[in-house]
Amino acid sequence: MRRERRELSNWGHYPTTKAEISYPSSVEEAREEVLRHERLIARGNGRCYGDAALAPNVLSMLYLNRVRHFDAQQGIVEAEAGVLLSDLLDLIVPAGWFFHVTPGTRFITVGGAIACDVHGKNHPQKGCFSNWLLDFDLLRADGTMVRCSRQENSDLFWQTCGGMGWTGVILSARFQLMRISSVFLRQRTIKAPHLNALLEAFEAHRSWPYAVAWVDGLARSKQQGRGVLLLAEHLEGTTPETLAFPKRRALDMPFYAPHALLNPATIWAYNQLYFARARNGERPIDLEQCFYPLDRIRNWNRLYGRRGFVQYQFGLPEGQCQAGFRQVFELLHQSGEAPFLCVVKRHGDRPPEAVHSFPERGYSLALDFPRTRTLPALIARLDDLVWRLGGKIYLAKDACSAPQMGRIRPETFASDRFWSLLRERIQQKKANT
Numbered sequence: 001m002r003r004e005r006r007e008l009s010n011w012g013h014y015p016t017t018k019a020e021i022s023y024p025s026s027v028e029e030a031r032e033e034v035l036r037h038e039r040l041i042a043r044g045n046g047r048c049y050g051d052a053a054l055a056p057n058v059l060s061m062l063y064l065n066r067v068r069h070f071d072a073q074q075g076i077v078e079a080e081a082g083v084l085l086s087d088l089l090d091l092i093v094p095a096g097w098f099f100h101v102t103p104g105t106r107f108i109t110v111g112g113a114i115a116c117d118v119h120g121k122n123h124p125q126k127g128c129f130s131n132w133l134l135d136f137d138l139l140r141a142d143g144t145m146v147r148c149s150r151q152e153n154s155d156l157f158w159q160t161c162g163g164m165g166w167t168g169v170i171l172s173a174r175f176q177l178m179r180i181s182s183v184f185l186r187q188r189t190i191k192a193p194h195l196n197a198l199l200e201a202f203e204a205h206r207s208w209p210y211a212v213a214w215v216d217g218l219a220r221s222k223q224q225g226r227g228v229l230l231l232a233e234h235l236e237g238t239t240p241e242t243l244a245f246p247k248r249r250a251l252d253m254p255f256y257a258p259h260a261l262l263n264p265a266t267i268w269a270y271n272q273l274y275f276a277r278a279r280n281g282e283r284p285i286d287l288e289q290c291f292y293p294l295d296r297i298r299n300w301n302r303l304y305g306r307r308g309f310v311q312y313q314f315g316l317p318e319g320q321c322q323a324g325f326r327q328v329f330e331l332l333h334q335s336g337e338a339p340f341l342c343v344v345k346r347h348g349d350r351p352p353e354a355v356h357s358f359p360e361r362g363y364s365l366a367l368d369f370p371r372t373r374t375l376p377a378l379i380a381r382l383d384d385l386v387w388r389l390g391g392k393i394y395l396a397k398d399a400c401s402a403p404q405m406g407r408i409r410p411e412t413f414a415s416d417r418f419w420s421l422l423r424e425r426i427q428q429k430k431a432n433t
């Protein structure tokens with residue numbers, strides 16, 4: 001089995017840790033590793049932003065990457081946990097299928113999609129990835145493999161969805177796809193001059209299946225929270241189309257930009273330009289343009305320089321969003337920190353059994369901050385504010401927030417917690433020898 005020891009980080013390049021990474025290519029090899037270590041976490045493609053998937057011992061799932069079965073009639077995929085969504089697209093789109101739920105990058109693994117219970121731009125209609133998940137096999141700390149579904153081991157099923165790898169190692173999964181007859185969508189752009197107009201536009205267009213907004217995180221006074229709402233819906237293919245996932249040649253960011261590149265002045269200028277260039281109207285776009293615009297620049301995270309960046313994504317309950325977002329923008333202005341990308345999404349209800357899923361009825365705001373020395377102080381103040389407003393943060397993006405901010409209660413893992421069990425097992429073995 002391939003093993004390496006190196007400095008490891010996720011998409012935000014912060015924090016970093018020295019880790020021993022093993023790459024099992026069979027269930028047996030994965031089991032061997034689980035039984036060998038006291039502290040181990042499964043890892044997909046490292047597309048989470050913060051400190052998840054980092055530990056002294058990391059089990060990379062990238063070599064467990066076989067598609068076991070694709071039922072092109074029913075639209076059901078069975079795949080090992082290390083299969084990337086990008087690889088599945090080449091298989092499923094030509095057969096007239098797409099994902100019900102996909103995040104803003106296709107370079108994530110099936111295991112990562114389950115462990116973070118990812119959401120897309122259609123949460124009110126389609127929920128999270130777990131909504132379309134039929135079952136998965138989980139490798140537990142004692143080396144046993146358990147089938148989990150809504151019917152079988154259902155507690156473990158729900159604790160694992162959004163459980164950030166804390167219940168064990170997801171080995172493979174089966175999930176349901178969505179029918180499409182075209183690779184094109186209709187996109188409508190709506191410019192909103194301030195936060196109230198933006199949230200009103202979201203509410204007025206609830207019937208659109210996809211909605212996401214870019215927000216100018218630096219706009220002040222009457223323009224505070226101005227943004228551009230992007231709505232989309234799938235088009236029906238009128239003539240029999242040969243379907244293929246559209247791919248353009250990706251641009252590359254070949255080196256780390258100087259840290260000073262993204263500063264309040266350049267971010268302010270970028271925001272002015274983006275808002276001025278946006279036009280109300282409609283146009284056809286394809287699957288890649290709609291769902292994965294950031295994937296078109298490989299290594300775009302290097303734009304933030306070697307110090308990296310922190311994405312702070314938090315959700316607020318409905319009713320708290322307008323006032324809450326205003327308070328957050330005020331806090332940003334006072335702090336002097338400038339978020340580069342700011343994205344708003346609307347979320348629907350969280351099913352009560354999905355105990356660890358991030359989205360809850362209301363809105364979330366994601367803010368990308370270049371990492372500065374003073375950023376942790378701002379994050380602490382944001383945590384405090386979000387907590388008081390009854391909100392929570394998305395653990396897939398968390399780098400330095402207070403532990404309770406995900407509102408995942410450790411007691412829900414009870415004695416099932418993977419790490420505790422690993423440690424107990426090793427200690428017992430030591431005591432017996």
Ligand SMILES: Cc1cc2nc3c(=O)[nH]c(=O)nc-3n(C[C@H](O)[C@H](O)[C@H](O)COP(=O)(O)OP(=O)(O)OC[C@H]3O[C@@H](n4cnc5c(N)ncnc54)[C@H](O)[C@@H]3O)c2cc1C
Pocket residue numbers: 010011041042043044045046047048049052053061081082102103104105107108109110111112113115116117118119120121164165166168169170171294396
């Ligand atoms: C550009 C970009 C856009 C994004 N947009 C969105 C978005 O719109 N919505 C959204 O929800 N997320 C979004 N994300 C976050 C990303 O989708 C999630 O963090 C996803 O889980 C990453 O998958 P991964 O395979 O890279 O997992 P990793 O980042 O490697 O791991 C993520 C977590 O999953 C656990 N894990 C991974 N594999 C397994 C396994 N086999 N068994 C058990 N645990 C496992 C890890 O321990 C870790 O806790 C985005 C990320 C990027 C970079």
